[in-house]
Amino acid sequence: MSDTSFTLDARLQNDTKHVASLSLCDVLLMNDARFPWLVLVPRMSGMTEICDLLPGDQAMLWREVTLASEALRSLAPFDKLNLGALGNIVRQLHIHVVGRREGDAAWPGPVWGSGAAMPYEEEQLVSLRQRLHDALSG
Template sequence: MSESNFTLDPRLQADTQHVVSLGLSDVLLMNDARFPWLVLVPRRAGLVEICDLPADEQATLWQEANHAAQALRAVAPFDKLNLGALGNIVRQLHVHVVGRREGDAAWPGPVWGSGRALPYDEGSLGRLMLRLRGELER
């Protein structure tokens, strides 16, 4: 499990924008304006499951997910937080941090596989990225 051999899965790379790097994880913004949605990816090669991380890094991952959730709530308030580490399509270990609003495009079902993504326009994406970076770098 080495950071030096880490590469981001091409599907995650295609669907997200890099926001910031935390101690263990890269924080990515899912490019779907329908939902406030971050993805944390530990910079470790070959990981599939959370239990593949050593115990101290498991704790760090959950601390970073909590930090990401607080940052997301500060910039895009939501009614309910969804956390998930599914990996059925993208096997590389990653944790979804999704803010849900009653009546959103997938409510009350899961966001995964719900309709077609609505990419951010350039201006909205830039503003959101700046706000998220400000919150996450605290």
């Protein structure tokens, strides 16, 4: 389960804003207004592959991904949800949960590697973080 020596990867820290801490994962909002995009990071150090988690932690992870998917859908309806665990650049285990709309900035391609992020306005960011936090706690 959670690991007290855990520290968030510097690149994830830079690209995201913290939304909520669930039992296993921190839920982060990607600071990119082009896509409603959450990133779940299990608070475990030195872990890179989901298949190497203990079965109970895997089950918890996927339950939290579903919770994040439903929270995202309640606030930003999507045409298709995209889930991804890549980690080719940032090796710290993290799972992307991205709401996609037909015709969005990367459609129908993947969001990863699709140009520069467009940061949220500060007011948008405050409001969205609060609403996501509430949806995840609800």
